[in-house]
Amino acid sequence: MDASRLHNGINQTLQQQLNLSLILRLLWKEGLCSRATLSKLSGLQRPTISNIIQDCIQCGLVVEQGLIDGEKGRRSIGIAINGDRYRVIAVKVSRRVCSVMLMGLSGECYEKEEFAITHQENAAITIANLRTHIAQLIARNPQCQVLAVGMTAPGPFKRENEEIIFVTNLVGWEGVHLMRELKKLGNIPVFIGNDANAAASACLWKSGNQPSTADLVYVIAGYGVGSGIISHGRLLTGSLGIAGEIGHTSICYDGPKCECGNRGCLECYCSALVLERNLQSRLNAGEPSMLEQVSGRLTWEAIRAAIQGGDEMATQEFVRVCRYLAVGIVNLINQCNPSKVVVGDLLTQLAPELLLETVRTHVRSSVRPSIWENLTIELDMVEEDLILLGAGLLAVEQVLEHPAAFIPDMPR
16 A cells, blocks of 8 residues: 555544544533534535444444434434443542542433542552542442443642642551552543543533633632633643642732742632631630530531531631632632632532522622623532543543543444
8 A cells, every 4th residue: 555545544544433422422511412413513415424323333332212302393213422332430539538439421320329438548558549430339230331431530639640748637548559550440541630620521521611610710619729721712821731720829828838838828818628627726725605516526417516506606717718718809800810610519518508698799899890890700510520521521522532442342
């Protein structure tokens, strides 16, 4: 075979793979579609669409689902991603809990479980437990094929070598090479990302890529503080994949020293752990509070009950943390100019209305009127865990981008 024919063959194969990925992504975004709709949205000819769909049906990646309304009143056979045969596993590692979910390619949750992470536990123990839970989850679901694992972790995550740079308040995770450890799962590919980035991507996906979420910031306000930034419909990651680490921006140049080495980091003033520590300090000083009745370490249930019950000390400390959170959000707004800010995680679950009111009041008084008029601030109050969903979507995106690499029966 001469060089020109070989080159043409390579180009044709590449174009076929690109066309396949395009159609799968359209089905993923649009849901149930007809072949005519796919042709219109993709710009590909109907015969090309038919060939792609037929290959996908044969390997079980898509299914036909009855008749749907089409153009000019005609009824057409609906095509959808098959969530029954192929699935992914989503993993969320936080500072206290690890969550594992079996997820369909369209975001369906089929099974979910959690296990605790103790403060003294090092990364090796948690990862060993995680491998066990994933293996058991796969064994309980022999009817489907798990194509990939998507995992999120807190703190700056260096995309270049899948390494956690550091995680505050989590012992033994700094410098952990997650990919190397998780390769022990076997032949299942693993994809890793930052938790706030995953949540931001999930927000964008759930909205159907609506213009209102094209410029969005998702702020995690939990045991740590971080953000995922969507700009012009794309996730902003930076050169190393660590963009959006708002928790380690300094709001006081001579403030307390953070575990990251900087001084006056936002996370030193604003997190669930800071709230817990400040409350315990005031209790130790003998200040009156409903929380005096708690024996041992303060629980989030007790803190929530105290705030919602009008306890003065608990409310004061919660509002203080929320004001610092608002300072960080103002900085993000001035840097990124989002049209929407979504705040999620543990702090929003303690007293959602009070947090939202405190943040909105401070932001409104701190930004230009023209910015405020074009800004929405809301809480993540959806039932599903957007970080965990985003972890699964991280794996799904890779499958849809290169389906032949994951599915043996897929024509190459």
